[in-house]
Amino acid sequence: MNLVATIAVAFWAMLPAYVPNNAAVLAGGGRPIDAGHTWGGRRVLGDGKTWRGTAVGILAGVALAVALNAIRPAAVDALGVPLPEFPIAAMLALPAGGMLGDILASFLKRRTGRERGAAFPVVDQLDFAVLALALTALAAPAWFAATFTLGVLLVVLVLTPILHVVTNVAAYWLNLKSEPY
Known part of the structure; x- marks a missing residue:
């Protein structure tokens, strides 16, 4: 697989994990998971x-995976890249893992004395991706192994922090977040 195809597969396969945290921010509010x-x-x-943000985030990721499966044949024809089809287990594990990673990062932030919104370099950029990958590897091991080759995993590790910074700065400029990280 060439570099462009590897990037396309990495981005496509991770979209259901990338979107949930953004959807959760938009859904915002409601009862905190830790109940105070x-x-x-x-x-x-x-x-x-x-709870609302987590549920909306997971549902958004699942809905996106369903939509990607629906447009996959046209996308494959247009791009000429063999994009993966999401099995049900991956449809659920990618967004749930992404949300779980963000929740775990919040827990780690509190334990290290960081306040809500405080920067936590590396953890902030990769928490959701690492947990999404881990949960998906457990839930859909054959699909994970076929999709997340070493090249695709390397692209995910490079692409994810870049996308994280860009989307957070955009959300800050749009007044959806109180800090640009």
Whole structure:
């Protein structure tokens, strides 16, 4: 697979994991997952991690995977790249893993004394992608192995931080986030 095809497969395969956190920000609000509980004098997760945001994020990722499967034949013809079709397990694991990664990062932020919205370099950029990949590897191992070759995984590790920074700056400019990271 050439570099353009590898990038296309990486972006396509990760879209259901990339979108949920953005959808959660748009859905925002509601009851916090941690219900206001503290641990060690700090909130377990904080007000930014809500049941509604998590549910909307996962549903958005699943809906996107269904839509990508629907347009896949046309996309393959247009791009000339063998894009993967999402099995049900991957449709669920990618967005759920993405949201779980973001929740875990919030937990780690609280444990390290960082406030909501505070920068946590590397963790902020890769938390959701790493957990999405791990959960998908467990839920759909054959599909994961066929889709996430070494080249695709390397592209994901390079592409994800770039996309994360760009989308966060855009959300900040649009007043959807209070910080650009």
